[in-house]
Amino acid sequence: MADQQVILQATGLSKRYRIGSRPKSELSGKARWLNFITQPVQRFKKIRRLSNFDDKVSEHDVIWALKDVSFDVRRGEMLGIMGANGAGKSTLLKILSRIITPTSGEFRYQGTMSSLLEVGTGFNGELTGRENVYLNGSILGMQRSKIDKIFDEIVDFSGVERFIDTPVKRYSSGMTVRLAFSVAAHLDPDILLLDEVLSVGDAEFSQKSMQKMESVVKNGRTVVLVSHSTSTVARLCDRALFIAGGSIAASGSVEQITGLYLGNTVHTRATKIWQTALAPCAEGLVRLLSVRIVNAEREPLEIVDIRQRFGVEICFEILQPGRTVLPEFQLVNAAGNVLFTSIENRTAWGHTPREPGLYTSTGWLEGNTVNEGRYSVNTSLSSLAPRNCYLTENEALYFQVIDPLEGNSARSDYGLVPPGCVSPRLHWT
């Protein structure tokens, strides 16, 4: 567990960029010919300006991607960094990774630090799995002798033993990612910086990598994780920072920050309909068409009254005959906890192969089940025997459950939101 020693300390980190500016208005006649000659000079100046700044005058096309960010990470702690797109969290991670240099400020750390902004950096299709493990490992900062020692472990974990001497270009994309993740998972620095690379591979492997990450943290590694996924942060991190507009807007417990994150960045959109071309599709077998929150009359809902019966409606298409396919969903609250998983349970579909066509399944929740708050839905299409997950779409949609305080809910006259994931209205005697 985290002791009191600060292992990574950032002080006033800032990063300045110049954004592109519109060229001056259209020219005509003589000016255009003149422009033809002067343009190279202007371009030269423009390119130079990209990385040269004048501190004395305030320039209109300068943005601070990061402004005065300071924080401490203690040994053995797992810190999550959250924020909307463009908030500056990737810039922060890049600075900590030393990929870019801070404009001002500094950070100091003890021991070794490695960063993973993607898996498989430097992987080359012409090289075999074995060669890529060595190359990628050395790029990530592992010593050759160390890779020799853990090579079998890496290959075991990836599950591609049979193909380890085959060029990676003949791998499926899933196999490549698994091998790449395995190398990364066996990194052993004092501090590890991660950028949303946890969500790689198929559902089974993703589970395995999550467990690996948890064991890494339990072994006292210090980790800084940048993520969009509130559930990942909630599951792995002790503490989180919320970044907005290049500065730390809030820092605190994971529950506080993940709640803030969902509240700040996600507008309720309780209906998700995919365009056919973009729909999640599993190898020509099944395709997810839409997921909606609906009321008893099957009308779409954005906001659910806590007392109201509502359904999660999953619409999907079977493209090839002869498969049993069951839709399922998970309900995830703002803190990232999975409240439950529900699988289509009409016995007819459990063993009956489906014909190609459109299908709709709706899972119904009685009123007064879940507590007030914001929820997201993870949707999967799978089969049970054998257990096989065709596709998973996480955080497919968001919706809000509110209590209008008109009675008939679990809290009766209690003024605040009662703590708890669920809020069933019990029968008291």
Added chain:
Amino acid sequence: MKKLTVINAKSSQLSMASFRELWDAREMLMLWIWRDIKVRYAQSALGVAWSLFPMLSQVLIYTVVFGKLVRIDSDGAPYALFALTGVVPWLFFSQALNAVSSSVYGAGSFLQKIYFPRLILPIAALFDKFFDFLISFSLLMILLAFSSASFNINVLFLPFLILIMMIAVLGFGMLAAAVAVHFRDVLHIMGYVTMALMYASPVVYPVSLVPAEYRYFYGLNPMVGVIEGFRSALLATRPMPWDLVAISAAVAFCSLVLGVIYFKAAEAKFADVG
């Protein structure tokens, strides 16, 4: 207590730490060079034999055009061998210079994904091409051995000449590579520069054709001393031109110092503007 590292705006500046860091990354450098070579010749039937193709084709063309038609003086050696001793070092110089120049730009998104000592990029590009050079150099030695060439004591200086050539490539290449990140123009122009430089080097003609009063000015091109040195060592047509070799060594060394300083100064901005 584990090592404390402090990173701020000045961390990428040139210091002893830059070289220590490079030394620590030597395993990555070796693998990186090996990868470049392996990938380049993967899935080609002739494999590394392709590295000989440019050399042989150029020697053939020069021998026909300049040896047979124009009848350029070759200091008494057979023209084909004369051209070969010039083409082998020259091809390394021009190919490696282009490779080093585009090494940082060519690394592309790799720069955005992970930190490593950026000096690895030009060095890896240099040794990638050096591998080709070793192959064509071996062929050169074999051909010379069969042609009753007059190897002499100057052969011992060949490693020194090769070193000068590599240093010059690295120095000038790093300057170009650092500028090319900001201004792609450098890459556009590089091919023309090397083509022009070829005629400013004694590849197809001997140095003796250059008027004596321009000799030292001409010698500022570091390949002049190197190629003349090669010929002196392998064909014994002339004594070792120590004055030209000294100028080459000085120019190469200066270019390396400048190259490293400029590269390190520009390095911090590679990922920003690259």
